[in-house]
Amino acid sequence: xxxxxxxxxxKIFKRPRTYIxxxxxxxxxxxxQIGMKFDGKTYLDLILNNxxxxxxxxxxxxxxxxxGYFICFAILNILLIQMPLLxxxxxxxxxxxxxxxxxxxxxxxxxxxxxxxxxxxFMASIIYTLLLLIWLAxxxxxxxMLIFGTNSLVIFRSEIIEQMNxxxxxxxxxxxxxxxxxxxxTVSALAFLLSVFxxxxxxxxxxxxxxxxxxxxxxxxxxxxxxxNVKPYLFTTHMVAWKGFFYVQTDAENRTIDGSIQxxxxxxxxxxxxxxxxxxxxxxxxxxxRKKDILT
Amino acid sequence: MxxxxxxxxxxxxxxxxxxxxxxxxxxxxxxxxxxLGQNGAGKSTTIRMLLTLxxxxxxxIEMFGMDLSKHRKDILRQVGAxxxxxxxxxxxxxxxxxxxxxxxxxxxxxxxxxxDQLAMVGLAERADSKVKTYSQGMKQRLGIAIALVHDPQxxxxxxxxxxxxxxxxxxxxxxxxxxxxxxxxxxxxxxHLLSEMELIADSMIIIDKGKKLVEGKVNELFDPAETIVELxxxxxxxxxxxxxGSSLKGxxxxxxxxCILLKLHRDQIPALVNDLVQMNVAIVSFHSKHxxxxxxxxxxxxxxxxxxxxx
Numbered sequence: 091x092x093x094x095x096x097x098x099x100x101k102i103f104k105r106p107r108t109y110i111x112x113x114x115x116x117x118x119x120x121x122x123q124i125g126m127k128f129d130g131k132t133y134l135d136l137i138l139n140n141x142x143x144x145x146x147x148x149x150x151x152x153x154x155x156x157x158g159y160f161i162c163f164a165i166l167n168i169l170l171i172q173m174p175l176l177x178x179x180x181x182x183x184x185x186x187x188x189x190x191x192x193x194x195x196x197x198x199x200x201x202x203x204x205x206x207x208x209x210x211x212f213m214a215s216i217i218y219t220l221l222l223l224i225w226l227a228x229x230x231x232x233x234x235m236l237i238f239g240t241n242s243l244v245i246f247r248s249e250i251i252e253q254m255n256x257x258x259x260x261x262x263x264x265x266x267x268x269x270x271x272x273x274x275x276t277v278s279a280l281a282f283l284l285s286v287f288x289x290x291x292x293x294x295x296x297x298x299x300x301x302x303x304x305x306x307x308x309x310x311x312x313x314x315x316x317x318x319n320v321k322p323y324l325f326t327t328h329m330v331a332w333k334g335f336f337y338v339q340t341d342a343e344n345r346t347i348d349g350s351i352q353x354x355x356x357x358x359x360x361x362x363x364x365x366x367x368x369x370x371x372x373x374x375x376x377x378x379x380r381k382k383d384i385l386t
Numbered sequence: 387m388x389x390x391x392x393x394x395x396x397x398x399x400x401x402x403x404x405x406x407x408x409x410x411x412x413x414x415x416x417x418x419x420x421x422l423g424q425n426g427a428g429k430s431t432t433i434r435m436l437l438t439l440x441x442x443x444x445x446x447i448e449m450f451g452m453d454l455s456k457h458r459k460d461i462l463r464q465v466g467a468x469x470x471x472x473x474x475x476x477x478x479x480x481x482x483x484x485x486x487x488x489x490x491x492x493x494x495x496x497x498x499x500x501x502d503q504l505a506m507v508g509l510a511e512r513a514d515s516k517v518k519t520y521s522q523g524m525k526q527r528l529g530i531a532i533a534l535v536h537d538p539q540x541x542x543x544x545x546x547x548x549x550x551x552x553x554x555x556x557x558x559x560x561x562x563x564x565x566x567x568x569x570x571x572x573x574x575x576x577x578h579l580l581s582e583m584e585l586i587a588d589s590m591i592i593i594d595k596g597k598k599l600v601e602g603k604v605n606e607l608f609d610p611a612e613t614i615v616e617l618x619x620x621x622x623x624x625x626x627x628x629x630x631g632s633s634l635k636g637x638x639x640x641x642x643x644x645c646i647l648l649k650l651h652r653d654q655i656p657a658l659v660n661d662l663v664q665m666n667v668a669i670v671s672f673h674s675k676h677x678x679x680x681x682x683x684x685x686x687x688x689x690x691x692x693x694x695x696x697x
Binding site: 097 | 434437438439440441458459460462463465467468469471472473474475476477478482486487489490491492532
């Protein structure tokens with residue numbers, strides 16, 4: 091199994107297209123950091139406009155707000171919505187790409203079970219997803235910490251301001267990246283399932299993105315009927331639960347409790363739902379693939 | 387001689403289409419077994435079932451004395467194959483492709499042996515070139531190297547000469563003969579090229595519409611000395627009429643727009659030429675074709691070769 095996984099990773103990282111995602115992340119992060127370095131205070135003013143009635147902010151405080159942790163949070167807010175496309179590029183290609191090249195039939199004449207073949211393929215796409223996230227963490231978190239320094243993290247929700255002490259932030263990012271890994275693996279599993287039906291990788295990639303976009307739009311609908319009956323079952327609803335690690339509890343004097351999370355059970359429930367989706371998608375993909383006649 | 391493959395009552399339906407219909411045959415160890423049929427006859431479907439790419443609707447496949455459905459991995463470890471085209475990872479080099487498929491075959495092969503394998507198919511000097519720079523013939527040879535890399539007992543080649551130039555076809559033919567004679571391999575080769583099969587196969591099966599038409603040793607299936615002659619003269623029509631009125635009438639099978647067709651035994655050719663000269667026929671060309679085509683067409687279409695091509 092390990093040998094097969096090595097082969098899969100070798101094939102993935104020998105393809106130039108694999109590096110498109112790494113390049114795209116680097117470009118977005120770098121451009122955002124440059125923008126924030128030279129015009130970060132204007133960006134903050136725009137955010138603070140919403141809360142300025144109840145929250146007085148001077149320039150010194152703005153300077154403290156604009157630190158590496160804050161920049162990373164802003165980048166994650168933007169990128170974790172776009173990253174499914176990058177993940178789908180590899181997962182959607184896993185089986186369909188092999189079928190398209192004609193290598194699927196040769197591979198399946200080797201003494202490897204189809205279940206093993208599928209598991210290895212999926213594991214390779216998980217590793218790819220993890221590497222993308224590690225790359226994102228290096229650039230967005232550690233890069234921003236290096237450029238902007240560290241301080242307390244203040245984030246703004248619609249009418250709430252969350253504040254975390256500098257020493258209480260890093261573990262939250264570790265948890266958030268871990269959660270994002272599961273969320274993106276769900277997209278990867280969907281692309282992987284769709285890949286079984288196709289004979290070129292464009293179809294599964296477009297189909298995955300279409301599903302993610304439609305589900306995300308549905309997740310944003312503020313219609314009571316959907317709130318109860320649809321949204322809780324869409325995986326896209328639960329993909330953004332990583333933000334929960336940055337929502338903190340406060341004491342009676344409205345001070346942040348270090349190490350606290352406002353609603354951990356909700357995060358765990360969302361995590362559980364994503365895991366169920368992953369198992370469902372991958373299980374279905376293997377079941378279908380085991381029965382499939384290879385005609386390409 | 388033991389049987390490496392035994393297929394019993396194999397059937398595959400694709401919805402209403404019966405691609406393979408109650409097919410049974412056996413391949414003995416050490417022989418080159420030709421699997422013949424026209425395009426769409428069911429050859430590739432059968433081969434894909436032997437390689438577990440397609441599940442049979444019914445029937446049994448035994449290989450190396452084991453049931454394929456129960457001992458898939460044990461069987462495939464001893465099989466090397468090319469199915470239709472040798473599609474490989476174009477963005478990788480020949481050596482990388484070979485290394486990958488060797489590892490997938492479950493064997494650890496030293497680099498030296500991988501290079502030897504490439505040398506055997508004449509690709510050692512291009513080992514580090516990406517496959518996308520290869521010609522069709524080179525890809526085919528690399529495909530064969532991949533099929534052989536784990537030293538299988540049985541080699542299955544589906545249309546191995548498809549898309550190759552005459553030199554490429556000759557190279558593959560020589561390689562197949564080498565594998566059989568020098569290395570003692572058993573080969574199952576599908577093709578629609580009868581003349582190629584005749585040169586390399588010991589036994590053959592001819593199938594049509596998924597059904598077996600005939601199976602047996604090549605030299606028992608037809609008389610190799612039977613010949614179709616395509617005769618071109620300065621006046622085909624006049625010669626044709628002359629022949630109809632002569633003792634050679636029995637040999638004449640038809641007049642096509644570009645030649646006269648005759649069917650006779652190879653031993654009768656000198657006498658035929660002599661008679662034609664005595665009849666003052668000005669011969670432009672005299673081309674002898676093997677009667678295997680005739681045999682094949684009579685089996686698959688119910689028509690003789692001459693009838694098929696004159697119509």
